[in-house]
Amino acid sequence: MRVYFSFLSAALFLTSALPAQEAASPDFFENKVRPVLAANCYSCHSKTAVSGLRVNSREALLKGGTAGPALVPGDPEKSLLITAISHTDPKLKMPMGNKLKPEEIAALTDWVRAGAVWPEAPPAPVKPAAAPGAESADEDLTAEMRNWWSFRPLSKVEVPEPKARGWAKSDIDKFILARLEKEGVQPVAPADRRTLIRRVTLDLTGLPPTPQEVTAFLNDKSPDAYAKLVERLLASPAYGERWGRFWLDVVRYGEDDTRGLAPGGKGHEPYKFAYLFRDWVIRAFNDDMPFDQFVKAHLAADQMDEKQRARLLPALGFLGQGPWYYDLTEPPVARADERHERVDTTTRAFLGLTVGCARCHDHKYDPVSIKDYYALAAVFNATNYHEYPMVPEKTAE
Secondary structure (H helix, E strand, O other): OOOOHHHHHHHHHHOOOOOHHHHOOHHHHHHHHHHHHHHHOHHHHOOOOHHHOOOOOHHHHHHOEOOEOOOOOOOHHHOHHHHHHHOOEOOEOOOOOOOOOHHHHHHHHHHHHOOOOOOOOOOOOOOOOOOOOOOOOOOOOOHHHHOOHHHOOOOOOOOOOOOOHHHOOOHHHHHHHHHHHHHOOOOOOOOOHHHHHHHHHHHHHOOOOOHHHHHHHHHOOOOOHHHHHHHHHHOOHHHHHHHHHHHHHHOOOOOEEEOOOOHHHOOEEEOOOHHHHHHHHHHHHHOOOOHHHHHHHHHHHHHOOHHHHHHHHHHHHHHHOOOOOOOOOOHHHHHHHHHHHHHHHHHHHHHOOOHHHHHOOOOOOOOOOHHHHHHHHHHHHOOOOOOOOOOOHHHHO
């Protein structure tokens, strides 16, 4: 969406050298086309279908709205979509009150000229019928949204067989080597043993190997010397200390909180027992705790098997050491902000999704609605702060 014909002509000229096959590729669509449509058009032309037009599928664009078909594959000049975003028609300028960047106009134009390829999505899973009169919570989820890369189930892929097979020691190596060969890049030579022990020790423990450890590894000529080295490092307490730290970053570990009523006006108040959560995470890594148990303990340790509950309770620090806003704003707002922070952090950490956006609107890319957000927020609304003794009650007394 820029100015009139002269401007559009310049944009088209700048991209005329773009190979048609590139603009016709699924990657081009996912990287250059879909993000522009989602960010600028979906708010009016997806579920709401202003003027009868949806732009969230190829079929919808071909059907068009009240003004007629919005897309003529292969012919940008006859496509109302391109007319609207280029502002060549005074009566048809989109998006409303805004103009796309020149490179965005050029990308959409190239995409239409190349045939408007829209990667096919598999059919949506069959949903159970809703009860009579009940509203379906996911009625607006399209097959395409369900096919978003992060929601696809794991599938078995064929392992490539690169030419220089001798370099590859595992299937992962074969994938790497196949890509190197595709790009015309030669793999580097294997690391010498002194470099190898330094790399793996730093990776697994964050510490360099001692001179004695280096000497022992260099002198170990057994075929499983490297495997023994890795097992020793994984058994080191430093392993959990290094890798637990990465997880603590994911779950926004902190040892104090902003406080409006903090003593002495210092502006923050320490979490006295935050270290219990930190130490629990480190122990979980070093004890090889199963991941499903690790996740459940973060969210509901107090509801887990009573026999192991005591050792899992510190995991609830994940929820307890988030920010508390009770003395920083009005109580209803404070509670809403606290719930929001828990929803946002939990979904980022365990789902890899920024669900917090849905506090105000349905997601544009992921199938996450505002209903989903408040359903999750309702769970945290029923969750209250509570301190548990780490020893039996009589001992604590």
